[in-house]
Amino acid sequence: MSNNEQENRISQAIVSRLPRYLRYLTELETDGVERISSRELSSIMRVTASQLRQDLNNFGGFGQQGYGYNVSYLRDEIAKLLGMNDEHFLVIIGGGRFGKILAKNMNFNNSGFVLKGIFDNDEAVIGTDIDGHIVMSMDKLSDFVRENRIEIAVLTIPKESAKAVANGLCRTGISGIWNFSHTDLDMPDNIQVENVHLSDSLMRLSYRINEYRKNHAG
Amino acid sequence: MSNNEQENRISQAIVSRLPRYLRYLTELETDGVERISSRELSSIMRVTASQLRQDLNNFGGFGQQGYGYNVSYLRDEIAKLLGMNDEHFLVIIGGGRFGKILAKNMNFNNSGFVLKGIFDNDEAVIGTDIDGHIVMSMDKLSDFVRENRIEIAVLTIPKESAKAVANGLCRTGISGIWNFSHTDLDMPDNIQVENVHLSDSLMRLSYRINEYRKNHAG
C-alpha cells in the first residue's frame, strides 16, 4: 500500500476535459479519420493546440513527431484512462423519479456501467419493479455491495437524508458516489464524490442570461 | 444598446461558486442565523475566507467592517444576481424519458422557473399528456416562444438532432439553452448555453476512482 498520493497528480481542470476529448475522438474514429494533428483537433474542438498537447502529455507520449496522433490509438488510451474499458457495477439509492430515469438510461453508449440493484427506505417503494430491478431495502445494501463488488453508489434521494445515507455508505466498501442530492457530502479520501447539482447548473445559466442583458441593455 | 461586453466581466470560476453560496446562506437563514463573518462561513463551506470576500466584492460591498455579513441580506443579493427573484419561462424540447422527468421536477425549491410547454417532433409523442402539458409539434415552437416570452429552452433530445434543433432556436428569440444533449452547441453570443453532460460526469468519477486505486495499489 503506497502512501504517496502526490504521484501523477493531475489537475481537476485536465480531468474535466478528458471526456470531451474522448467524445470528439470517438466521432472522428466513426468518421474513419485515421490520423490527426493537435492543430486540426484543437481547431475542431475550439481549444489551443498547446493545451491539447500539454493535456495529453500528462499521461504519456501518445503522438509522433511529424505525424500527429493516431485517432483510434489516442481514443483508446483516453478511454482506458477514464476506465471505459472496464466494467463498473453500480447501485442506485433512491427509487424516486430521478432514480427511475437513471435506471433506464444507465448503460449509455455501451460504456461499462452496469446497474446491479436499486435501494430505497420507503416501504411503499421496496418490492416494486423498476425496469426489471426489484427495489430492495436499505438494510440489505451493505451485504449487497460486498457480494456484488459494487463500485459506485448513485445517490438520488432528497437532501434531508443524503448525508446520513452517505455516512452509512462509508463502511460498505464502495469506491465512489455519484451524488444527485442537493447537498455536499463529506467523505473520507478513499471514497470519490462527483456532484451533479442540476439546480446549480440552471442558476448559472440564469446568471449568464441576466449578465448578457445587463451588458446589452438599451 | 451598449456594445461594451467587457464591463463587469466576472470569471466563470466565480459564477460557478455563486449557487453554492446561495445554498449555504439559505440554510443559515433557515436556521435563524442573523450574521456571519467570512471566516465562519468559509470554515463551514471549506473555502478560504479570502476567496469568499474576493468573490463577493466583485458584486459590491455586501458586508460591514467589524460586523461581518447579514445573512438574509447577503442571501437575497446573491439570489438576485442569479435571477432567483424573477420568473423564468421555459420550454422542454424532447418529450422522451429525460424530458418527462425534468417536466415533473422543474419548479424545485419554488425557484421561479416555470415550465410553459413541451415540444417534440415525434408524431407518436405529440398530443400526449406529460404532467398536465400536451406535447406540441416543433412547428409551433417559434410562435410559442414569442407569444409566451420563453427565455430558456431545455434540450433533451438525442445528440443526432440537437445541433439542427439548436440552430432553429437561434431565430426564435430564446435567451438560453440548458443542454442535456450529448453534443456541443455552437450558438451566437446572444444565446447562453449551459451543458449538462451526465456521462462526462460519470467518467470523471470513474477516472478518480481509478486514479485513487493506482496510487494506493498493493
Next chain:
DNA sequence: TAGATTGTTAATCGATTAACAATC
C-alpha cells in the same frame, strides 16, 4: 533528407491566497 509536428521548456496570464489599511 526536408518538412511536419510532437514533447517540453519558458513566458504569460489569471485565479487564489495573504496581508493590512480602512472603517464600522
Next chain:
DNA sequence: TAGATTGTTAATCGATTAACAATC
C-alpha cells in the same frame, strides 16, 4: 475608543499559451 472584520492591494501559485529543439 478598542476590537473585529471587511474591502482591497500585493504576493503567490497554478494553469494556459507561446516558442522551439527534438525527432519522426
